[in-house]
Amino acid sequence: MNHEQLLSLPPDVAGLEKAAAILQRGGLVSFPTETVYGLGADARNNAAVAGIYEAKGRPSFNPLIVHVPDVSAAESYCVFNAAAQHLAQGFWPGALTLVLPLRADAGISKLVTAGLDTLAVRVPDHPVAAGLLRAFGGPVAAPSANPSGRVSPTAAAHVVAGLGGRIDAVVDGGDCAVGVESTIVSCIGEPALLRAGGIPVEALEACLGAPLKTLHDPSTPIAPGQLASHYAPQGKVRLNASGAGKGEVLLGFGPVEADLNLSVAGDLTEAAARLFACLHELDAMGAEQIAVSPIPDHGLGRAINDRLKRAAAPR
Incomplete structure (x- = not known):
């Protein structure tokens, strides 16, 4: 094919x-x-x-x-x-x-x-x-x-x-x-x-x-999406970043200067809808080091943080 x-x-x-x-x-x-x-x-x-x-x-x-x-x-x-x-x-x-x-x-x-x-x-x-x-x-x-x-x-x-x-x-x-x-x-x-x-x-x-x-044990998943490393872009991901370090591309959240922003307004619904599209765009940019702004850990923020933690996990 x-x-x-x-x-x-x-x-x-x-x-x-x-x-x-x-x-x-x-x-x-x-x-x-x-x-x-x-x-x-x-x-x-x-x-x-x-x-x-x-x-x-x-x-x-x-x-x-x-x-x-x-x-x-x-x-x-x-x-x-x-x-x-x-x-x-x-x-x-x-x-x-x-x-x-x-x-x-x-x-x-x-x-x-x-x-x-x-x-x-x-x-x-x-x-x-x-x-x-x-x-x-x-x-x-x-x-x-x-x-x-x-x-x-x-x-x-x-x-x-x-x-x-x-x-x-x-x-x-x-x-x-x-x-x-x-x-x-x-x-x-x-x-x-x-x-x-x-x-x-x-x-x-x-x-x-x-x-x-x-319930969670990444070694024995009983449902999809429980593996420790998942949803990963090509580049290495650093979470809860206050800004981009040397050589890093910043994936922002809220009113911060960033190469890409999940939601300038700090809207978790918008951020969830944009998350994977932004990770695909980071791949297209060839980003090798990715810093990610902190995301509030409530509502849809819990799902966003779950995906980002797996994206940042050792591979």
Whole structure:
């Protein structure tokens, strides 16, 4: 497969039907969600799911998120407890992934779950993603559409640059609005935060009326996005910088002089939407040393800091 063979499909009915047909025959299709672009395959097809791992160079012990069109579809694959039902009612469709017990008759490839008896599932809040899921009529496994460990894509051009010679098609639905991946909550027993993301933890805790536990072991991930080194640009990243040192490019936040700025106004929503696009731009600039301004660690700031800490981790 080469760049010329990568289909760029429009986000209309005809384009989504072509994308669904590719999925049905075991191909790989990138599509936009409200968070980032996903790399989709039929979650029931072992060979197709193996293609995701091969295209991304992703470790096979790192589980995948399955995307479905609605709550009833999710319930056909997973067992919901009261907390899961409450969260799904409050935040689906949206940037929330729930990790739930997998039904014995779900038919989901073991490559999706990395052999676990749980499934990470979500209902995306994006018209193109929703249209593709309806056209396909089945569960779509879809991690972010980037080489493993690299910066996640928030535009079709990012997908083409990273995976253009390795996948079949990309549905070009414009830029992603949220810009960071979904928040992941385990509902195996007491609800626990597995990954900060597009839904602030404070909103989830308000919905549940109780604080979330935090579970994390990067050596044995039970959900996507838990590896210690992830979302990394080419250059070395230094966090909580008051300014750029010698040879550094500054990725700013707030009213600071910077080469690039996530949000001059200090708006966390804008910063989250711009984060991965700015990291891609730093790569395009050839930045070898990157300093990043401090980001407030609340609301979407927690998700931004999570991604930046992984980008700065030793590789």
